[in-house]
Amino acid sequence: MKILLIALLGLGIISQTLPETSLTNANVAAMPADTTKKDPETGLIVDENLYMVKAQCTNCHSTKLIIANRFTRDGWKQKIRWMQANHNLWELGDAEKPVLDYLEKNYSPTASVARRAPLKDIKWYKLDQN
Numbered sequence: 724m725k726i727l728l729i730a731l732l733g734l735g736i737i738s739q740t741l742p743e744t745s746l747t748n749a750n751v752a753a754m755p756a757d758t759t760k761k762d763p764e765t766g767l768i769v770d771e772n773l774y775m776v777k778a779q780c781t782n783c784h785s786t787k788l789i790i791a792n793r794f795t796r797d798g799w800k801q802k803i804r805w806m807q808a809n810h811n812l813w814e815l816g817d818a819e820k821p822v823l824d825y826l827e828k829n830y831s832p833t834a835s836v837a838r839r840a841p842l843k844d845i846k847w848y849k850l851d852q853n
């Protein structure tokens with residue numbers, strides 16, 4: 724019984740002395756930096772169709788509702804239909820395609836949240852294998 728108690732105490736001391744902070748720092752360092760450009764006004768990812776989304780999607784609610792969601796192109800289309808049916812969203816007309824292009828590209832389930840910029844000018848070299 725005494726031995727068990729000592730063992731348990733020992734475990735407690737060991738787990739307390741583990742360098743926890745260095746572990747979490749390593750995890751942070753291993754995460755890719757978020758180099759995606761964000762529009763300072765809305766927080767939305769910058770691309771060529773952003774202006775259309777700003778024109779059509781920022782009048783009624785925060786863009787946080789967009790940023791927090793991931794839908795497929797069809798899913799976004801359904802959301803738009805749902806807002807049109809229930810929340811007085813207007814017909815987007817010609818704007819619908821660029822808006823969906825934008826949402827699919829940047830806020831689909833497969834769009835990476837933290838995507839680093841592609842590497843440029845990589846100089847490959849041969850490893851000497853002796």
Ligand code: HEC
Pocket residue numbers: 776779780781782783784788789792802803806810811812813822826
């Ligand atoms: C005419 C007003 C209006 C416009 C314009 C508008 N929405 Fe909405 N949207 C709403 C309302 C109202 C809600 C519900 C808000 C709530 O639940 O608090 C909503 C909710 C949402 C949600 C959350 C849906 C959910 O399942 O919770 C998303 C995502 C969204 N809108 C995206 C968009 C996008 C993308 C556009 C541009 C095409 C857009 N909205 C334009 C009125 C609008």
